[in-house]
Amino acid sequence: MPPGSPTSDPGALPRARATRGRWTGWWFLGPFMLVFVLVFIAPVVYSVYLSLFHTQMVGGTTFVGFDNYARAFTDGAFWAGLIRVGLFLLIQVPIMLAISLLVALAVDSGRLYGRDFFRISIFMPYAVPAVVASLMWGFMYGTRFGLVGNLNDFFGWNLPNLLSPDLVLLSIGNIVTWEFVGYNMLIFYAALRVVPASLYEAAAIDGAGQWRVVAAIKIPAIRGALVVATIFSIIGSFQLFNEPAILQSLAPNAISSSFTPNLYAYSLSFAGQQQNYSATIAIIMGVVTMIVAYVVQLRGMNKEA
Amino acid sequence: MVATPTLRVPAPRRSRLSTPSNPRRSPLLTVLTGVVLLYSLVPLFWLLINSTKNQRDLFSTFGLWFGSEFSLFENIGRALTYDDGIFVRWLGNTVLYVVAGAGGATLLAVLGGYALAKFDFPGKKAVFAVVIGAVAVPGTALAVPTFWMFSAMELTDTPWSVIIPSLISPFGLYLMWTFANQAIPGDLMEAARIDGASEFRTFWQVCLPLLAPGTVTVLLFTMVATWNNYFLPLIMLRDPDWYPLTLGLNQWNSQAGTAGGEAIFDLVLTGSLLTIIPLVIAFLFLQRFWQSGLAAGGVKE
Numbered sequence: 001m002p003p004g005s006p007t008s009d010p011g012a013l014p015r016a017r018a019t020r021g022r023w024t025g026w027w028f029l030g031p032f033m034l035v036f037v038l039v040f041i042a043p044v045v046y047s048v049y050l051s052l053f054h055t056q057m058v059g060g061t062t063f064v065g066f067d068n069y070a071r072a073f074t075d076g077a078f079w080a081g082l083i084r085v086g087l088f089l090l091i092q093v094p095i096m097l098a099i100s101l102l103v104a105l106a107v108d109s110g111r112l113y114g115r116d117f118f119r120i121s122i123f124m125p126y127a128v129p130a131v132v133a134s135l136m137w138g139f140m141y142g143t144r145f146g147l148v149g150n151l152n153d154f155f156g157w158n159l160p161n162l163l164s165p166d167l168v169l170l171s172i173g174n175i176v177t178w179e180f181v182g183y184n185m186l187i188f189y190a191a192l193r194v195v196p197a198s199l200y201e202a203a204a205i206d207g208a209g210q211w212r213v214v215a216a217i218k219i220p221a222i223r224g225a226l227v228v229a230t231i232f233s234i235i236g237s238f239q240l241f242n243e244p245a246i247l248q249s250l251a252p253n254a255i256s257s258s259f260t261p262n263l264y265a266y267s268l269s270f271a272g273q274q275q276n277y278s279a280t281i282a283i284i285m286g287v288v289t290m291i292v293a294y295v296v297q298l299r300g301m302n303k304e305a
Numbered sequence: 306m307v308a309t310p311t312l313r314v315p316a317p318r319r320s321r322l323s324t325p326s327n328p329r330r331s332p333l334l335t336v337l338t339g340v341v342l343l344y345s346l347v348p349l350f351w352l353l354i355n356s357t358k359n360q361r362d363l364f365s366t367f368g369l370w371f372g373s374e375f376s377l378f379e380n381i382g383r384a385l386t387y388d389d390g391i392f393v394r395w396l397g398n399t400v401l402y403v404v405a406g407a408g409g410a411t412l413l414a415v416l417g418g419y420a421l422a423k424f425d426f427p428g429k430k431a432v433f434a435v436v437i438g439a440v441a442v443p444g445t446a447l448a449v450p451t452f453w454m455f456s457a458m459e460l461t462d463t464p465w466s467v468i469i470p471s472l473i474s475p476f477g478l479y480l481m482w483t484f485a486n487q488a489i490p491g492d493l494m495e496a497a498r499i500d501g502a503s504e505f506r507t508f509w510q511v512c513l514p515l516l517a518p519g520t521v522t523v524l525l526f527t528m529v530a531t532w533n534n535y536f537l538p539l540i541m542l543r544d545p546d547w548y549p550l551t552l553g554l555n556q557w558n559s560q561a562g563t564a565g566g567e568a569i570f571d572l573v574l575t576g577s578l579l580t581i582i583p584l585v586i587a588f589l590f591l592q593r594f595w596q597s598g599l600a601a602g603g604v605k606e
Binding site for chain 1 (some may be wrong): 426478585596599
C-alpha cells in the first residue's frame with residue numbers, strides 16, 4: 001500500500017514532509033490502529049456495556065446499572081481470588097526479579113566462565129509454552145510417580161504433596177518463576193549492555209569497587225528496565241490463568257474454578273453462562289491492574305529524579 | 306521516557322587483561338550462577354529423558370535417568386500418528402497462526418513504530434497515550450469480551466478468531482518505535498526524498514534494512530507469544546481440528562481423566578518435547594541478531 005503523497009515532485013523542498021506529508025505517518029500507522037480498535041478498544045467498550053446489564057434465561061436482558069459491580073464487591077469467591085493473586089504478586093514477583101537481576105549482573109560482570117552458555121540456557125525456559133511448563137512441573141511435583149515421589153522413594157524422605165491445597169500456590173509460583181527468570185534476566189542484561197563504558201572507566205579512576213559500581217552505576221542505569229519488568233510481572237500476576245488452569249486436571253481439589261479472578265471470569269463466562277458478571281470481573285481486574293501498574297511506574301520514576 | 310536517539314552497537318568488551326571492564330573470571334560466581342542454570346535446565350532434561358520412556362517405565366523408573374527401554378523414536382512415531390495424525394494437524398495450525406499472527410503483528414508493529422518514530426502527524430499524541438496505556442491492560446481480561454464480540458460477528462471457531470487478536474502487539478510497537486528512533490538517521494530519509502524516492506520506496510529500500518535487527522527481535526517475541534498462546538485459542542475454538550499444539554496437548558493430558566479416556570502421558574511428554582524444539586532452535590540460531598536488537602533499541606528508557 002504505497003502512500004500516495006506527491007513525493008515525486010522534483011521541486012519539493014527537503015523539509016517538505018512537515019507541510020505536504022502531514023498525514024503520511026498515518027499510512028504506516030493506519031493498519032495497526034485499525035486492528036487495534038477492533039481487538040482492543042471495541043472489546044473494552046463492549047465489556048463495559050455488558051457489565052451494565054443482566055441476562056436471564058427467562059426474562060431476557062435488563063439494564064441493571066452498577067448492580068454487577070456491587071455484586072462483585074460482596075462476592076467472597078472473587079475476593080478470595082483477588083487476595084490470592086495479590087499474595088502471589090507480593091511473594092513471587094520480588095523473588096523472580098531478584099534472581100533475574102543477580103544473574104543479569106553476574107553475566108554482565110564478565111566474571112563467569114561460559115558466559116554465553118549461561119545467558120542462553122537460563123533464557124531457554126521462556127521458549128516453553130505455559131501449557132508444557134505446567135504439565136512438566138505438574139508431573140514432577142507428583143508424589144506417586146513424579147520426581148518428588150522418586151526422591152521420597154530414593155532417600156526415604158517424606159516431601160509434602162506440592163499439589164495439595166496448602167502448597168499449590170507455591171508450586172504455581174515456582175512454575176511462573178521458572179518460565180520468566182530468564183526473560184527478565186535478558187531484559188536487564190540488554191539494558192546493562194548499553195551503559196556507556198566511560199562510566200565504568202570513571203568509576204575505576206575513582207577507585208570504586210565492584211559492589212559500588214553495581215549500586216551506584218549499574219542499578220540506577222537500568223532502573224527503567226526494572227520498572228518495565230515489574231509492571232509486566234504485575235500484569236502477569238493479575239492475569240494468572242494458564243498455570244492454574246492446566247494444573248487443575250492434576251490437582252482438582254486444590255484449584256477451584258475461582259482460584260484466580262481470571263479463571264473465575266472464564267468459568268463464569270463459559271461454564272456458568274454469566275457473561276455480564278464475567279465482563280464485570282474482567283473490567284474490575286483491568287482497572288485494578290492499571291492502577292497498580294501506574295502507581296509502580298510513578299514511584300519507580302520518582303526515585304530516578 | 307526515551308533518551309536521545311543514539312545508535313550504540315554493543316562492542317566486544319572483554320580481552321585477556323584483568324581491568325575493571327575486563328575482570329578475572331570467578332569460579333565462585335560461576336558456581337553460584339550455576340544453581341540458577343541447573344534450575345533452568347533440569348526440568349528440560351527431565352522432559353527429554355522421559356520422552357524416551359514408554360508408559361510403564363514412566364511410572365516405574367527414576368525420573369532423571371533413562372528407563373529400561375529407549376522408546377523415543379517409537380513415541381515420536383505414535384505421537385505423530387495417534388488419532389489419525391491429529392498432532393500433525395495441530396502443528397500445521399500452530400504454524401498457520403504463527404505465520405499469519407506473528408508475521409502480521411511484526412509487520413504492523415514495524416510500520417507503526419516507524420510512523421511514530423519518524424513522522425509528525427495529527428493525533429500522534431493520542432495514539433501514544435492509548436497504545437502505551439493498552440500495554441497495561443491485561444490482554445486476557447480482554448479475551449472474554451473479545452469472544453462475545455467475535456461470536457456476534459460469527460468469527461469464533463475459525464482460524465480468524467485466533468489470528469486477528471494476535472495481530473496486535475503493543476510491546477512490539479513500543480520496541481519498534483524506540484528502535485526506529487535510534488536506527489534511522491533523519492538525514493538519510495531526507496536524502497532519499499531529495500533523490501525523488503516515494504515515501505513507500507524510502508521505507509522499503511532505505512529504512513527497512515536498517516530496521517532488520519529490531520524486526521527480528523519483535524518477530525521472535527511475537528512468534529513465542531503466538532506459538533505458546535493458550536488462553537485465546539481456548540476461548541475461541543471448539544473444534545479440535547483448529548486447535549494449536551498447546552490446546553491439543555492439554556486435551557491429551559486431560560483425556561486420562563475423562564470416562565473411558567485412554568491415558569497417554571507418554572505421548573503428552575513426547576508431544577511437549579516436539580512442541581518446544583522449533584522455538585529453541587529459532588532462538589539458538591538467531592540469538593546474536595535479536596539480542597543486539599533488544600540491546601540497541603528495546604529497553605533503553
